[in-house]
């Protein structure tokens with residue numbers, strides 16, 4: 470069914486785009502030299518323009534490199550003002566790889582041997598994300614037509630820059646300093662090895678295999694395109710993430726253990742809030758020749774100024790934990806994530822004796838408590854939502870005392886949090902020094918995987934630290 474990796478490598482080696490890909494792999498040091506980075510960026514920008522033309526994409530958005538210590542790589546930006554609800558980009562469905570369980574498979578005409586083989590020959594049906602990953606391997610190998618060959622080569626990330634842990638070897642996974650996320654990544658690798666041993670050969674030491682590359686691209690760039698449909702839509706996959714706009718003011722913590730279920734995420738600054746979303750358009754909403762078809766559209770959620778980055782929310786209003794962000798997208802929101810959680814084992818006796826919210830309010834003081842409620846301290850917000858809490862109902866008046874049982878709960882949870890902190894092999898301060906200032910930006914540019922791992926553990930340590938401080942104060946009651 471699937472061609473051997475050697476066959477695939479041969480094909481990659483024989484195509485000009487494959488050669489470009491391989492050159493990126495083997496000449497990493499050279500590629501980091503300023504002029505070759507500029508050349509590479511220019512080639513990427515040229516590919517964006519010419520491929521968008523070839524695919525009859527309607528857009529005035531430009532592709533640009535995003536900045537900052539945790540630069541998101543490439544991203545889309547406006548070149549003129551846009552009004553709320555205006556379509557920012559319209560990609561014909563015919564250019565995308567769409568797996569619709571009602572309407573069938575649709576992709577540009579080409580052989581797509583691995584995708585077709587995956588659809589037809591498996592005894593157990595393969596899930597959509599694996600099938601689309603096979604399509605990307607086809608695309609890269611030149612078996613999905615010229616457009617997808619160039620798109621995979623020029624506009625998808627190179628394997629050695631992928632920051633999803635499922636693409637990392639054990640030594641790199643150890644840098645996350647979190648056993649659970651490393652174990653989940655290894656489980657993912659085992660699954661791929663079980664399905665496609667011939668595609669799992671690493672491309673070089675410390676570089677993932679083609680199927681890891683393809684699957685990571687699907688996980689981080691494909692999306693649900695209907696009730697039972699999934700799509701890899703070129704160009705739309707270039708939109709970066711920002712928090713979902715909130716419909717109203719966020720509710721505060723409270724409501725006992727698992728209060729996260731009702732949690733409203735924190736209020737991020739306006740520039741960290743998504744200004745766009747995507748949708749599958751009804752037929753005939755395009756203009757001109759393109760009107761005959763169906764589209765995937767990116768549209769504005771608010772008025773957007775020229776030069777603003779166009780972002781969508783990957784996580785929706787409820788948000789994702791940092792573990793999920795990292796596993797699925799290879800980054801974590803920097804500066805706190807109210808939807809993150811400390812992993813705690815809540816034995817029945819701990820659930821039966823939750824922490825008293827009013828006591829916590831008195832311990833924290835009104836200022837900090839408000840910061841947790843309104844999300845201006847997302848770490849504190851997330852820490853509180855991770856704890857079993859009960860609203861005693863009498864407010865945070867001075868002198869309220871905690872029950873002995875709830876103090877025992879705090880002590881037991883504190884032990885768990887301290888054990889997680891102790892499992893870290895570097896200090897928060899040392900990690901922050903690595904990522905601070907221009908040094909952090911340089912690390913992100915030179916070694917995005919290391920920067921992503923350090924950011925993950927910084928955010929986790931900050932949250933654990935906040936949870937420990939709260940529990941310590943409570944346990945002293």
Ligand SMILES: C[S@@+](CC[C@H](N)C(=O)[O-])C[C@H]1O[C@@H](n2cnc3c(N)ncnc32)[C@H](O)[C@@H]1O
Nearest residue numbers: 541542543689690706707708709710798799800
């Ligand atoms: C859908 S792609 C977006 C385009 C991508 N930035 C690129 O260079 O091709 C998703 C990937 O972009 C990066 N990304 C998106 N939003 C980000 C953010 N807010 N912070 C850091 N990285 C982000 C992550 O690497 C993620 O896996």
